[in-house]
Every structure is written in C-alpha cells, then in structure tokens.
Amino acid sequence: MSSSRNDWFPTPVWHFTVDNYQQLNSILLQEIDAEQQCDRQGEKWSNVLGWHSVNNLHERKHFYEFTQIIHKNVLEVAHFLRWDLQKFSLNITTCWAIVNGKLASNSVHNHPNSILSGVYYLKAPENCGGLFFSDPRPASQMLIPPVVEFNLWTLPKVSYKPYEGTMLLFPSWLLHGVEMNMSEETRISLSFNIGMIPK
Numbered sequence: 001m002s003s004s005r006n007d008w009f010p011t012p013v014w015h016f017t018v019d020n021y022q023q024l025n026s027i028l029l030q031e032i033d034a035e036q037q038c039d040r041q042g043e044k045w046s047n048v049l050g051w052h053s054v055n056n057l058h059e060r061k062h063f064y065e066f067t068q069i070i071h072k073n074v075l076e077v078a079h080f081l082r083w084d085l086q087k088f089s090l091n092i093t094t095c096w097a098i099v100n101g102k103l104a105s106n107s108v109h110n111h112p113n114s115i116l117s118g119v120y121y122l123k124a125p126e127n128c129g130g131l132f133f134s135d136p137r138p139a140s141q142m143l144i145p146p147v148v149e150f151n152l153w154t155l156p157k158v159s160y161k162p163y164e165g166t167m168l169l170f171p172s173w174l175l176h177g178v179e180m181n182m183s184e185e186t187r188i189s190l191s192f193n194i195g196m197i198p199k
C-alpha cells in the first residue's frame, strides 16, 4: 500500500532583511516624526488608537532609497511567481507610516486593488504587537476538530513578531491585522501597496 498527498494553493509571506538598516531607519524616522508633527490627526483606516500618515510617502525625496529596496524585493517575488513582466510592470501605489503607542492596534483588513502589500519595521520594541495573518480559506473554519497541535494545515492564524530592519511582502488579498502594543514604547512601521501597470 502506498499513499501520497498534494498541497495545493499555498499562501506565501516573504521576509527580507535590509542590510545596514540603522542608517536608513534613522532617516525615515526623522521624516515620519516631522510628518506627524504637521499632521497630528492623521488618517483613519485600520488603525485603532494609532496614528496613520497620508499614503504618498513613497513620493518624498528622503524615501527614495526605501522605494529602491521595495522594488528589488518585489522583483524577487515576481520572478518566483513567474509573473510576465514583459506584459506589465509593478509600481508602488501607496506608502504610509503607522505609529502605534501603548494599546494601539490595527483591525483585520486586506488591501483592495493591489497585487502585493508589504510592511517594514522601524521601531519594534519587545511586546509591541505582531502582524497576524488569518487563514484565507473561510470555509475551512466551518468545523474545526480538536488537534494535538496546530500545524501548517490547521493553523487558523499566524503571527509575525516584528524586527527592526525587516520587510514582509504578502498577497494583498490576505487578511491581516496588528496585535495590541503592550510595550511602553512606540511601534513604528511603513506599509505599502504594489499595483500593476499594463504595458
């Protein structure tokens, strides 16, 4: 007797470590701080108690190096997924900062009209809240049997601890949120969306 198994429809989350991120982060943090000083109210999206900037930070002069890093990482994903970049190009459509103080979080959401989304961590103190992803197969939650332990096939949710200088990329349709910041220190990140331009 023999058996085999196929695992179809995997959902990727890519992570990248940015080299020498300290210098980049200090420039970006200065810019975000200046932005927050002149836009204290911020925008209201998924943020609960946190501050959300305007969404065009990728157009700012001091964000150029950051956008180059995004492009490089996005290309790596595109090649892995065998996307045909002769037929379309990928562009950063939006980029915004999130500043979560103590008890701030982000509710579950996805990013419509985008193909890839990402986040980059600038300040990630201990217990500042992970980025969690929910199982994108809602029907799989209809009947949940007890398990000895959760594994890749049964996990209802996964959480990524943020690390400064790390960038995550994921499909924009994947539902996600940010856990509450239980630290006394601020959690600061940059998020962005990638769109498609037909050639």
Ligand SMILES: [Fe+2]
Pocket: 109, 110, 111, 176, 191
């Ligand atoms: Fe998001």
